Amino acid sequence: MVAAHETTLQGLLEGTRQYLVPLYQRTYSWTELQFARIWDDVCQLARDRADHPAATHFIGSLVLAPSPAMGPVGVAEYLVVDGQQRLTTLTILLCAIRDHRAEHESPKHRLRLDQQYLTNPFEEQRWLKLVPTQADRDAYTACVKSTPHVGGDNPVGRAYQFFAKALTTLGTAEEPIAIEQIESAVVTGLALVAITAKPGDNVYRIFESLNNTGLTLTQADLLRNYIFMRLPHRGQAVYESLWLPLQQRFTPTELVLLFWLDLVHRDPKVKQTDTYSSQQARLEKLHTEADVEAEVQRFSRLGALLRVILHPAEEQDPGVRQRLERLSAWGTTTVYPVLLHLLDRRDRGTATSAQIASAMLYLESFFVRRLLIGRSTMNINRILLAVVTEMDQDLPVHEAVRKYLSTGRKHWAADASLRALVRTIPFYLNGRANQRSLVLRWLEESHDSKEPVALEKLTIEHVLPQALSDEWRRMLAADLDADETPDEAHDALVHTLGNLTITGYNSELSNKPFAVKRVALAKSGVQLSRDIADRQRWGRSEILARADALADRIVTIWPGPTEETGNESEVPWDVLAKALAELPAGAWTTYGDLAALIGTAPQPVGNRLANHPTLNAHRVLQAGGIVAGNFRWLEPGRTDDPRDVLRAEGVNFDQHGRADQTQRITVEELAQLAGVTPADLPERRSRFRGDVDRASRFMEQLTASQGPAVATATAVVLDAWTTMGGTLGYGDGDETSCFLLAREKEHEYGNIWPVTFYPSGKCEVVFQHLSIRTPFDGVTLREELRQRLNQLPGVEIAAAKLALRPNFPLTVLADAEARDALLDHLRWFYDQAQISTPDETDLV
Structure with a gap:
């Protein structure tokens, strides 16, 4: 039976004691990623303690076992079963604090910190309080002794260098922190749970169970240990009657969720990462075993309710x-x-x-x-x-x-606002793919059809297609607004709710003429589709009329608020402002693209930008890439040509003053910048170990949309990718996308993929995803990937799109030389992504 108690670094290190890292532990392996994380935690805690001196920050657990060599007197020796990375890092930080204070304040700090926390000064054989594995011992001893070898080119040395450098910047930070505040935060503010095994336990088996089998201590485990430490007499009975049944209902993650939800009922600001410390602080106020048992009983009752939710x-x-x-x-x-x-x-x-x-x-x-x-x-x-x-x-x-x-x-949205905005908001660009599908499925279910269809197998169909043919342009031209082009009308209508339905014929319909689609939709068992088939044509007036009909149904199904929600603007100008603020230098967009993003017309967008100061408004041009004739700066006295400003930012113009179309940010990319829609994510890990139906559906959709030549060429690329070691994942959207995974989510740095293939015919380069994935979070490798892809014929990705998801046509793959070149670039990407993964034990 182990004993667990919360302590601090001071509680662990004061007194005559020694902690030995067993030989079977891995060597010290934390990197700058973990150094920065714990340093940020210490700095934030130091700031918090300026106003709340008793504030603490929980950083994890430390599992100890009495050393077999420990006698009844002398130095108390413990083996560090789990937590050595954390403990080693904190003592290295104390060494850096000691040296900094000794150099800049007084030599007395060296003796004080050495004798109190780093060494056992009167124990020659057990001088170090922490004894790392043999591989790290020399570097660590140099750190504690502050010899000339301190800070060498090894993990211990790099840790010391990081903290020594960080301490020199304390006074120059935006919120300066005194070094004594840092020391106090480290020594008495960082909270750990020390879990000590009893003498005679097989320490290696404990280590093995904690690490090699992946049974790490969760916050629920820590809470359990704390609770039963508080139940010395009733523990066994409470465990068997209440805790064990509760634990069996849930996965470890779900159990942590339960304890966090209990806290949120009292304080919605509690973070899930603080579940244990917050629950422990609450339970500390209980005084009797009966009170603690009552809490476990309450957890059990709430657990039964959470089970129903899940x-x-x-x-x-x-x-x-x-x-x-x-x-x-x-x-x-x-x-x-x-x-x-x-x-x-x-x-x-x-x-x-x-x-x-x-x-x-x-x-x-x-x-x-x-x-x-x-x-x-x-x-x-x-x-x-x-x-x-x-x-x-x-x-x-x-x-x-x-x-x-x-x-x-x-x-x-109240009814009136909803009716107005459903006509114009690009529904298909908002929210998650499954949520968009659910709304259409629930609308269909509201018809109470006597011939039910398996709605979960249907996908969203754009009746007015996403790629315009000449025939569709002629249909749109019949009811254009003044000075409006068919392409601008298309951008304003294509993603709105009135133009969408659900069907099992998505790939077959594609961008076929309306006369062809109408026949297929008329045969559908879906009422939403049959309503469209009743129309003779499909242009603006029909799409808006259908939007109005759907709005009538929506306000009946889903009751709205009790009153208007204040003076909110119906047009989401804040979304426009967000998109423009994120619009990178060297890029431009159009009034029509912005209008389609927020569900209005180009003219109101122009009026807004002409009268409201908006960041990067000069990057908005007319559809042809020309500066609007009535453009003016809102800054008084400013008269410089916006084209000169754009050229200086990296936008290219031809001899007629038209901006390069490859540098244009489209409405879909604006949605990415504004954060109104999340990126599609892979649902499955492997083409061969995953969902065969998704893999088949991807190829079926691709063949129907792009033809057998492109489908065959794509299959060659996929086979080559899996041969080099990659895996394939598939999206859960209506259009089944295929992801080329170079790493899977179990990797320390998470999953990563360079491109996503879509049956509609595009290869999407996921710079936006890569920008937060090691090692492509640095711009250098993303830029190299862009330059490599731009060597392919017909591919020209602007530098301004290094934080977006630009694409090029899959038809490029039909050319054998281009396909081979792409595979060379993918192999380069795969090699870059194979970062070695250190053992994850002890990561905070």
Whole structure:
């Protein structure tokens, strides 16, 4: 039976004791990534303690075992079973603090810190308080003794160098921190849980169970150890009757989630990473075993409720079950705190099933309406986490939820706003792919068809296609606005809700003429599609009329707020401002692209930019890449030519004053910059170990859309990729994308892929994804990848798109020489991505 207690570095190191890292432990292997993380934690803690001196920061656990050589008297010796990386790093930081203070303040700091925390001064044989493995011992001893060899080219030396350099910058930071504040934070502010095995335990087996089998200590494990430390007499009975059944209901991650949700009901600002420390601080106020046992009993009851949230099929009431199933399908886990509260209210008899089902419908409506108006993610986590603590406790629970969501700037669109914005907002560019599909599926379900269709197998179809043919241009030309081109009308309409349906014939329909699509849609078992087939043509007036009809149905299915949410603008100008603020130098966009992004027309965008100071407004041009004739700077007295400014930023112009079209940021790329839609992510890991249906569907869609030549060429690339060691993943969108994975998510630095293939015919280069993935988070390698790809015929990716997801046509692969060249570049990428992965034990 192990003993666990929370302590500090001071508690561990003071006194005559020694910690030995066993030989079977790996050598010290932390890198600058971990140094920077723990240094940032220490600095933040030092700032926090300036106002709250008792503040602490939990940094993990330390597993110890009495050394077999330890006698009844003398130095207390312990083997470091787990946590040596953390403990070694902190003592190296103390060495750096000691040397800095000795040099800049007084030599007394050297003697003080040595004798108190780093050495056992009167023990010749056990002089070091921490004894690393033999491979690290010389470098570590040089650090403690502060010899000329300190800071050498080895992991221990690099750690010392990092902290020594960081300490010299304390006084020049934006918020200067005194070094004594840093020392105090390290010594008494960093909290660890020390878990000590009993004498005679097989230490190697303990280490093996903690590391080699992946059974690391979670925050739930730490909480369990703390709780049963507080139950010396009732522990066995409480464990068997309450804790063990609770633990068996959930995965380790779900168990941590339960304890975090319990905290969020009291304080929505609690981070999930602080679950153990926050729960422990709360439980410390309990004084008797009966009080602690009552808490475990309460956890057990809440666990039964969370189980229903995670597995809605186990809910008995059909109305509540339907709402839970829908909210689960939506995939927003930040709704869990309010769902747990609702089920808890029913469990305690203060709400009925009908009331909590109604409250859940309001939550569903909140999600759906925000998605429809292009505000799906704005402040969503903050809003949802605060529902329980901020809603009116005196109202029935369903009324309280509706009132809370209705007030303030929460973007729960009222009926009038929704009707107006559904016509123009690019629904297909907002939110997650599965959420867009769900809205259309739920709309279809509202028809209560007597011939049900397997809706989950259907995909979203753009009736007006994403790629225009001449025939579609002629159809659009019939009802253009003044000075509007067919391409501008297409950009404004193509992604709106009125132009979308769900079908099983997506790849077959592609960009076929409407007369062909109409025949296929008429045969569909989906009412949303049959309604479209009733039309003789498909232009602006038909798309807007259908948007109006869908809006009528939406306001019936999903009730709106109790009142208008203040004076919110119907046009999301903040989204425009965000996109322009992120628009990189060397790039430009058009009034029409911005208008399509926010669901308005080019003229209002022009008026807005002409009258409201907006960052990078000079990077907005007319569709042909020409500066608008009435452009003017809003800065008084400024008269320079915007083309000169753009040239200086890297935009190329031809002899007619037209900007290079390859440097234009499209509406889809603007959506990436504005963060209104997340990137598609791979669903499966391997073409051969994964979902065969997805792999087959990708090739079926690709062949139907691009023809057998491109499909065959793409298959050659995929086979070559897997031969060199890569794997294939597939997206869960309506168009089944294929990812070329060079690393999988289990790697320390996460998964990584260079490109994504889409059946619609594009190869997307995922610079946006690479910008946060080692080693491509540095711009140098991304720039080399861009230059390599630009060597392919027909590929020209602008430097300004190094943080976006530009694409080139898959038809490039049909050329054998180009295909071979691409494979050379992919092999280079794969080699760059194969960073060695150190053992993950002890990573904070």
